Amino acid sequence: MYVKSINLYHMRKIIVLLLFFAIATVANATNRDGHFWLQLRDRNIPIDDAVRYFGQWLSLPADATFALLKDETDELGIRHLRYRQYVAGVEVQASMIIVHGRDGLVTSANGVVMEQKEQPRQMRRAQNVDNGQQKMYLVKGADGYRYARLQYDFMNNADVYVDIETGETVKLLPRRHSLEETMQGRSVYSGTVPLTVNTMADGMHWLTDSTRHIYTLNAIHAKENQTYSTGKSEGGTTIYDRIGYLNEECKPFHTADDFWMMRQVTRVTLDNVEKQSDPFAEVYMVIRNRQGDMLGQSPTVYCSSLPATIPLNTKGGMSAFCNVDSFYIETYLYQYTGDDALLESVGIAPLAEGQHTWTGDHTSGRIDVELVGNPVVDIHWGMAQTYDWYKSTFGRDSYDGKGSPIYNIFFVPVQNSFISMIDGNNALAEHDKKFNCYVMLYGYGDGVTMRPVVALDVMAHEYTHLVTASTARLENRAESGALNESFSDIMGICVKHAVKGSKVAGNWMIGDEVTLQKSCIRDMSHRQSDLPKVPIIYKGDDWLDDADEHVNCAVQNYWFYLLCNGGIFPEAINSWGSTGISISAIGMKKAVQIAYRNLTQYLTETSQYPDAWRGSLQAVADLYGEGSPEYDAVYDAWSICGMTDNLPDTAIHPVLRTSDADSRQWYNLQGQRIDAPNRPGIYIRNGKKIVIKK
Numbered sequence: 001m002y003v004k005s006i007n008l009y010h011m012r013k014i015i016v017l018l019l020f021f022a023i024a025t026v027a028n029a030t031n032r033d034g035h036f037w038l039q040l041r042d043r044n045i046p047i048d049d050a051v052r053y054f055g056q057w058l059s060l061p062a063d064a065t066f067a068l069l070k071d072e073t074d075e076l077g078i079r080h081l082r083y084r085q086y087v088a089g090v091e092v093q094a095s096m097i098i099v100h101g102r103d104g105l106v107t108s109a110n111g112v113v114m115e116q117k118e119q120p121r122q123m124r125r126a127q128n129v130d131n132g133q134q135k136m137y138l139v140k141g142a143d144g145y146r147y148a149r150l151q152y153d154f155m156n157n158a159d160v161y162v163d164i165e166t167g168e169t170v171k172l173l174p175r176r177h178s179l180e181e182t183m184q185g186r187s188v189y190s191g192t193v194p195l196t197v198n199t200m201a202d203g204m205h206w207l208t209d210s211t212r213h214i215y216t217l218n219a220i221h222a223k224e225n226q227t228y229s230t231g232k233s234e235g236g237t238t239i240y241d242r243i244g245y246l247n248e249e250c251k252p253f254h255t256a257d258d259f260w261m262m263r264q265v266t267r268v269t270l271d272n273v274e275k276q277s278d279p280f281a282e283v284y285m286v287i288r289n290r291q292g293d294m295l296g297q298s299p300t301v302y303c304s305s306l307p308a309t310i311p312l313n314t315k316g317g318m319s320a321f322c323n324v325d326s327f328y329i330e331t332y333l334y335q336y337t338g339d340d341a342l343l344e345s346v347g348i349a350p351l352a353e354g355q356h357t358w359t360g361d362h363t364s365g366r367i368d369v370e371l372v373g374n375p376v377v378d379i380h381w382g383m384a385q386t387y388d389w390y391k392s393t394f395g396r397d398s399y400d401g402k403g404s405p406i407y408n409i410f411f412v413p414v415q416n417s418f419i420s421m422i423d424g425n426n427a428l429a430e431h432d433k434k435f436n437c438y439v440m441l442y443g444y445g446d447g448v449t450m451r452p453v454v455a456l457d458v459m460a461h462e463y464t465h466l467v468t469a470s471t472a473r474l475e476n477r478a479e480s481g482a483l484n485e486s487f488s489d490i491m492g493i494c495v496k497h498a499v500k501g502s503k504v505a506g507n508w509m510i511g512d513e514v515t516l517q518k519s520c521i522r523d524m525s526h527r528q529s530d531l532p533k534v535p536i537i538y539k540g541d542d543w544l545d546d547a548d549e550h551v552n553c554a555v556q557n558y559w560f561y562l563l564c565n566g567g568i569f570p571e572a573i574n575s576w577g578s579t580g581i582s583i584s585a586i587g588m589k590k591a592v593q594i595a596y597r598n599l600t601q602y603l604t605e606t607s608q609y610p611d612a613w614r615g616s617l618q619a620v621a622d623l624y625g626e627g628s629p630e631y632d633a634v635y636d637a638w639s640i641c642g643m644t645d646n647l648p649d650t651a652i653h654p655v656l657r658t659s660d661a662d663s664r665q666w667y668n669l670q671g672q673r674i675d676a677p678n679r680p681g682i683y684i685r686n687g688k689k690i691v692i693k694k
Contacts, residue, residue, distance in 0.1 A: 034112045034113055034114060034115055034118065034140075035110075035111070035112045035606075035607070035608070035610070035611055036057075036058065036109075036110060036111065036112070036113070037108070037109075037110045037611075037614050037618075038057055038108060038109045038110065039107075039108050040057075040106045040107060040108055040109060041105075041106075041107040041108065043106065044105060045105060045106040046104060046105065046106070047079060047081065047099060047101035047104060047105060047106050048104075050081065050099045050101075050106050050109070051066050051068075051083065054066060054083075054097065057109065058113055058115065059115045059116045059117065060085075060113065060114075060115065060116055061087050061088075061114065061115075061116050061119045061123075062116075063087050063088040063089075063123070064085060064086070064087050064113075064114075065085075065086045065087075065089075066083040066084065066085055066086070066097065067083065067084050067086065068081060068082070068083055069082045069083065069084050070082040074597075074601065075395070076622055076623070077102060078100055078101070078102050078107075078601075078622060079100070079101045079102070080098060080099070080100055080601055081098070081099040081101075082096060082097070082098050083096070083097040083098075083099070083111075084096065085097070085113050085114060087114060087119060087123070087138060088123055088124065088125040089125055090124065090125070090136055090137065090138050090147070091135070091137050091138065092113070092114045092137070092138045092145075093137040093138065093139045093140070093148075093161065093171070094112065094139075094140070094475070094604065094605040094606045095111070095112060095113050095114060096111045096112060096604040096605065097109060097110075097111040097113060098110055098111050098601075098602065098604070100601075108618065110602060110611070110614070110615070110618075111604055112604055112605075112606055112607075114138060114140070114145055118140075118144060118145055119145065120138075120144070120145055120146065120147065124136070124147055135149070135150065136148070136149055136164060137149070137150065137161060139161040139170045139171050140170075140171070140606075141161075141170040141171055146163050146170050147163070147164045147165070148161040148162055148163050148164060148170045148171075149161070149162055149164055150162075158172050158173055158174045159172075159173045160172050160173075161173075172477075173475055173476060173477070174476045174477075179198060179199045179200075180196060180197070180198055180199075180209070180210055180211065181196075181197060181198075181199055182194050182195065182196055182197075183195050183197050183205060183258065183259070183260065184259055184260070185259065185260030185261065185374060185377035185380075185381065186259070186260065186261040186262075186371070186372070186373045186374060186377060187373045187374070187375075187377040187378040187381060188372075188373035188374070188375050188377075188378050188451070188452055188454065189373070189378055189454070189455050189456070189513045190378065190381070190382075190456065190500075193377065193381040194381070195207070195260060195377060195380055195381055195384075196209040196211065196212070196214075196380075196384060197209070197380075198210060200254075203256060204254045204255065204256055205254060205255055205256070205257070205258075205260075206252045206253070206254040207252045207253040207254065207376060207380045208252050209380070209384060212383075212384055212387045212388075212398075212406070213398055213403055213404065213405045213406055214380065214383050214384060214387065214405075214406045214408070215252055215405060215406065215407050215408065216252060216253055216376055216379050216380040216383070216408045216410065217251060217252055217253070217407060217408065217409045217410070218251060218252070218253045218376075218409075218410065219409050219410065219441075253376045253380075253410075260374055260376070260377050261371050261372065261373065261374050261377075262371070262372050262373065262374035262375075263351060263352075263353070263369050263370075263371060264369065264370050264371070264372045265287065265367055265368070265369055266368050266369070266370050267309050267367075267368040268285055268287075268298060268309075268329065268365060268366070268367055268368075269307060269308070269309045269365045269366040269367075269368075270283070270285065270301065270306060270307065270308055270331070270363065270365045271306065271307040271364050271365045271366065272306060272307070272363065272364050272365070273303055273306065273331065273343065273362065273363050274362045274363070278303065279302065279303060279304030280302060280303075280304065281302070281303045281333060281334075282300040282301065282302055282303070282333070282334040283300065283301060283303060283331055283332060283333055283334060283343070284297065284298050284299060284300045284301070284331075284332055284334060285297070285298045285329055285330065285331050285332070286298075286329075286330045286332065287327055287328065287329055287330075288327060288328045288330065289327050289328075300334050307365070327347075327348055328345050328346065328347050328348065329345070329346045329348060329358065329363075329365075329367075330342060330344070330345045330346075331343045331344050331345075331360075331362075331363045343362055343363065344360045344361060344362045344363050346358055346359075346360040346363065348367070351367065351369045352369065353369050353370060353371045354368075354369060355367065355368050355369075356369065375410060375442070375444060375452040375454045376410055378452070378454040378455070378456075378459075379408045379410055379442060379454050379459065380408070382454065382455075382456045382459040382460075383406060383408055383440075383459055383463065385456065385495065385499045386456075386459055386460045386463050386495050387406065387463075389460075389494070389495050389498050389499070390463075390467070393494075393498075393592070393593075393596075394596055396467070399438065399463060399466035399467045399469075399470055400466070400467075400470040401470065404437070404438075405437065406440075406463075407432075407437065407438070407439040407440065408439075408440050408441075408442065408459075409439055409440065409441045409442070410441075410442050410444070410454070424443040424444050424445055424446045424450070424453075425443055425445060425446055425449060425450040425453065426443045426453060427440070427441065427442045427443060427453040427454075427458050427459075427461075427462055428440070428441055428462065428465075429441075429462045429463070429465035429466050429469075431469075438466045438469065440459070440462045440463065440466070442454050442458075442459075445514065445516075447516075448516065448517070449515070449516055449517050450514055450515060450516060451513070451514050451515075451516060452514065453511075453514050454514075455511060455512075455513040455514050456495060456496050456499060456500070457492040457493060457495065457496040457510050457511065458492065458510070458511055458514060458521075459492075460488075460491055460492040460494075460495035460496070461488040461489060461491070461492035461510065462488070463491075464487060464488040464490075464491040464492065465484065465488050467491075467599075467600075468484055468487055468488070468599065471599060471600040471603075472599050472600065472602075472603035472604060472605070472607065473604070473605045474487075474603060474605060474607060475605050475606060476549065477549070478545075478549070478608075479552065479607075479608040479609050480605065480606050480607055480608065481549030482549045482550075482551070482552035482553040482555070482556070482609075483553070483556060483603070483607060483608075483609070483612050484549065484553075485549050485550050485553035486553035486554075486555075486556035486557050486560075487556075487595065487599050489510050489522060489524060489553060489557050490524075490556075490557070490560050490592065490595050491592070491595075491596075492510055493508060493510065493524060494588055494592045497588060508523060508524040508525035508527075508561055509521075509522070509523050509524075509528065510522045510523070510524065518530050518531060519531065522534075522550070522553075522554070522557070524554075524557040524558065524560065524561045525558075525561050525565075526554070526558055526561075532551075534551050534552075534554035535551070535552060535554055535555055536554055536555060536558040536641060537555070537641060537642040538555050538609050538641055538642035538643050539642060540642050543555075555609065555641050555642075556609070556612060556641075558640075558641055559637050559638055559640075559641045559643075560591060560595060562583050562637040562640060562641075563583070563585075563586060563591045563594075563633055563634060563637045564585060564586070564587060564588045564591045565585050566582075566583045566584050566585030566586075566633070567582075567583050567640070568581075568582045568583075569581045569582075569583075569640055581636050581639060581640060582636075583633055583636045583637050583640070584629055584632070584633050585633075586629070586630050586633050590623075590624075590630060593623060594616055594619045594620045594623060594630070594634060595616070595619075597619035597622065597623065598612060598615040598616045598618075598619040601615075601619065602614075602615035602618055602619060603615055609643065610643070613638050613643040616634055616638070617631070617634060617635065620634045
């Protein structure tokens with residue numbers, strides 16, 4: 001009996017060790033630079049007790065604790081719990097553990113944490129350093145984790161984590177809301193469209209949509225270089241911060257007209273300039289609004305050539321417009337010294353379509369007015385279409401799913417202090433620090449390379465940045481930034497196809513309506529030859545680790561295009577080792593559900609392409625099952641883009657860095673010998689990286 005009990009004791013010990021080893025093996029096999037993916041469906045762990053197992057799953061610092069940030073159950077009945085990591089009371093910036101479960105049990109977990117090996121040598125405790133000061137974080141920089149405080153960088157419009165001892169930048173993160181009735185408006189890109197507006201008691205129609213929480217605002221009168229007090233002081237000096245976009249001068253567009261359009265001044269004919277006897281004197285005209293902002297300027301013309309018709313060169317690719325305010329025509333005498341003389345300023349009331357004469361004391365001429373599409377119509381209508389698509393496709397109420405206001409801002413004056421964040425050839429989503437909300441800003445184009453940047457796909461792209469900021473919160477840098485841009489392109493192209501239908505069949509271009517000198521901004525199908533080269537293979541040709549996020553986003557863009565449309569790649573090596581990969585098209589409706597689920601349920605601030613690969617496979621498994629045709633299509637499309645089970649690691653095994661390894665032998669990036677590459681990916685032979693594309 002004694003011997004049997006000893007054996008039983010040892011057997012129990014061995015079983016415990018094996019279980020521990022199995023857990024450790026799973027964690028180590030999936031861990032990559034703090035990022036991990038764990039399959040736990042057979043372990044019978046209650047999801048509410050999952051936090052107790054984090055230390056078993058992962059190699060964590062001794063003082064690691066976790067705070068539950070969100071607990072939600074999705075439409076499939078899968079529950080998702082998100083936790084933030086703290087070490088000795090200090091928050092680990094961008095850390096996240098997402099636990100997924102069904103029927104009360106954990107099925108999987110993923111995320112990113114600070115591991116024990118990554119903790120700083122000299123640990124600090126939050127209570128010993130805060131002392132009423134600004135909150136401290138553990139932030140991962142280029143040389144590992146450091147203690148830092150969060151500051152706001154006015155010049156770069158970015159959140160900056162600064163080392164608490166050296167003051168060095170550890171990480172920089174650009175930041176890049178009556179009576180309702182339906183009216184009509186003429187848009188720039190989509191013809192005559194319906195607009196939801198609010199009509200006030202005075203009969204003025206405002207571009208506000210209370211049902212969808214959409215506000216389309218005019219920033220042309222926003223004051224220059226405004227600041228506001230933060231309520232803080234240093235050494236008795238009040239601290240001021242930059243202007244909030246939503247200030248008292250930034251109001252919704254409004255008009256008394258029953259039809260929204262724009263009266264565009266296309267030409268000004270100067271018939272006469274009195275008291276100019278010199279036939280070689282040169283004059284030009286400037287058009288300004290009532291507030292003095294310049295709306296357009298003509299080239300110079302000799303007085304001897306009068307009368308002359310002068311086309312207007314104006315910012316925004318639009319001629320001067322006068323659909324609301326009166327405006328002024330100023331005539332200047334050109335001086336070679338640069339001190340041009342104002343000859344006369346003539347006030348003009350808003351004009352109907354057609355030709356009109358004007359006469360001043362010293363000048364006279366004619367004005368041609370044309371009724372054209374108004375960019376603010378595109379914005380207000382386009383954002384309503386985007387909101388409706390998100391609501392009907394995903395059940396999402398506003399970008400945060402909570403019905404928050406959606407603020408669109410157009411016509412930001414060039415002279416404003418915050419114009420450095422946007423020029424006329426751009427659009428962006430921004431955080432308004434003063435009002436703690438998000439806004440979207442749209443440029444009006446320079447008329448040379450860009451038209452007004454208000455096309456439907458562009459607006460849906462920017463709106464998706466706000467969705468991302470409310471879900472995965474992907475950082476605007478490196479691979480995380482590339483994924484951020486790609487998800488915005490994916491949703492942008494889907495909104496475009498859903499709203500415009502057969503008019504854009506086969507069109508996979510982003511921003512093709514706004515560009516003047518090239519086919520589009522980006523092409524998800526990789527077919528436009530006039531665009532700069534971008535990668536479609538992860539870590540393959542044209543991939544640059546330090547490239548702008550708008551470049552490397554092309555990899556996931558191409559994956560989505562293949563997933564929707566399918567394709568046959570006869571030279572590619574499939575997962576069974578034979579030649580040929582055939583991707584079955586699953587269509588845009590299914591593909592976008594997979595992408596959206598990946599974005600909103602599985603990715604974190606610092607997710608990279610390998611995380612997007614795994615997340616999309618988990619998302620399609622949730623929706624359609626692991627053995628489904630949809631699952632195979634997701635996997636095969638990623639394979640063409642260089643994403644397979646042989647994913648690149650952050651470090652190559654030392655034996656592979658020299659030609660000491662067997663020159664005839666193939667290796668994967670973990671240093672393991674393989675017979676031969678059996679699918680697209682990155683491999684090593686004779687000490688060199690080899691990318692197998694197809």
